[in-house]
Amino acid sequence: MKRQYFRAVLMKRWMVSRNRGGSVTFWAWMVSIIVHLIVLAAFGIFKFSQTKAEVKHRLAPTAKVSRIAKLTQAGPKTVKPKIKKPLPTTSISRFAKLPPNQVFGAAKLESREQTDSDWPGPSDSAGGFSLPSGTDFSGGIEFFGSWVNQRKVCYLVDCSGSMQGIFGRVRDKLKKSVEALQPDEYFYIIFFGGGKLYETGGGRLLRATTKSKSAAYDFIDSVRPAGRTNAPAALERALKIRDGGGVGPSVVYFLTDGFELTTEDAQSLTGKVKNMRNRFAPRTRINTIGFWPQSDDRRMLQQIAKQSGGECVLLGDGNN
Numbered sequence: 001m002k003r004q005y006f007r008a009v010l011m012k013r014w015m016v017s018r019n020r021g022g023s024v025t026f027w028a029w030m031v032s033i034i035v036h037l038i039v040l041a042a043f044g045i046f047k048f049s050q051t052k053a054e055v056k057h058r059l060a061p062t063a064k065v066s067r068i069a070k071l072t073q074a075g076p077k078t079v080k081p082k083i084k085k086p087l088p089t090t091s092i093s094r095f096a097k098l099p100p101n102q103v104f105g106a107a108k109l110e111s112r113e114q115t116d117s118d119w120p121g122p123s124d125s126a127g128g129f130s131l132p133s134g135t136d137f138s139g140g141i142e143f144f145g146s147w148v149n150q151r152k153v154c155y156l157v158d159c160s161g162s163m164q165g166i167f168g169r170v171r172d173k174l175k176k177s178v179e180a181l182q183p184d185e186y187f188y189i190i191f192f193g194g195g196k197l198y199e200t201g202g203g204r205l206l207r208a209t210t211k212s213k214s215a216a217y218d219f220i221d222s223v224r225p226a227g228r229t230n231a232p233a234a235l236e237r238a239l240k241i242r243d244g245g246g247v248g249p250s251v252v253y254f255l256t257d258g259f260e261l262t263t264e265d266a267q268s269l270t271g272k273v274k275n276m277r278n279r280f281a282p283r284t285r286i287n288t289i290g291f292w293p294q295s296d297d298r299r300m301l302q303q304i305a306k307q308s309g310g311e312c313v314l315l316g317d318g319n320n
Contacts, residue, residue, distance in 0.1 A: 150250035181208035192234035194227015
């Protein structure tokens with residue numbers, strides 16, 4: 001009986017200890033699992049944040065220091081300019097010699113309108129450009145000692161009968177003045193006498209090329225003095241001359257030995273010239289040149305020059 005009792009007690013204790021051991025083991029496993037989950041979660045968060053930082057860092061472009069230095073030292077690229085070939089020059093027809101008996105309406109000389117192509121183009125030399133040898137751009141125009149620093153001139157020259165004795169001298173001076181013109185200057189020539197006008201073209205200033213100057217020499221030699229002086233109409237014509245852009249001459253050289261006007265016309269001439277200048281060419285200077293002018297003619301020449309901002313040159317024997 002006692003053995004059965006002790007056996008029963010031992011069995012009960014064994015069962016109790018077995019139940020306690022199972023409970024301890026269960027909670028030990030639970031704690032271990034929880035700890036591992038916490039560690040894994042912490043590791044996952046750390047790994048995720050590190051990966052995100054690496055991706056963000058990789059998005060920024062990088063360059064080697066040596067490459068940046070090369071880019072900094074390299075200057076801006078310059079494009080080599082393309083050089084256009086000069087336009088072919090266009091020659092103008094020579095002036096026809098003008099018979100002095102032709103009237104103004106039929107006395108316009110045959111000439112073509114000059115363009116910028118008449119300007120001599122640059123020649124290629126040593127990789128750059130150089131102007132033709134002997135080209136001088138000092139500028140300025142001179143006629144009978146009257147000098148102007150301008151580029152566009154109209155020569156208005158008396159060829160009436162009273163100029164017969166001095167016309168050869170005038171012709172030579174005029175040709176020398178034209179000869180001295182530079183290629184970037186313009187000129188026009190008008191002779192007046194006998195109620196007629198003889199001119200180098202149809203109202204267009206001509207570029208001072210070699211061909212146009214050579215043709216002008218022939219024209220000058222063809223004119224012979226004759227008839228009476230017709231100064232007012234000649235002055236109006238000179239003030240209406242234009243270049244290709246519609247601009248008048250910078251200066252008009254007005255040469256005469258007298259006006260041969262009536263008293264009434266003489267008194268109103270200077271006023272007429274002033275009005276014509278204000279109307280047609282307000283910026284044009286009129287430089288007057290007089291050969292042995294009478295006192296009234298002298299005063300008119302001086303007044304015409306003064307009111308336009310020009311100068312008056314009076315000539316006689318031994319002058320210029």
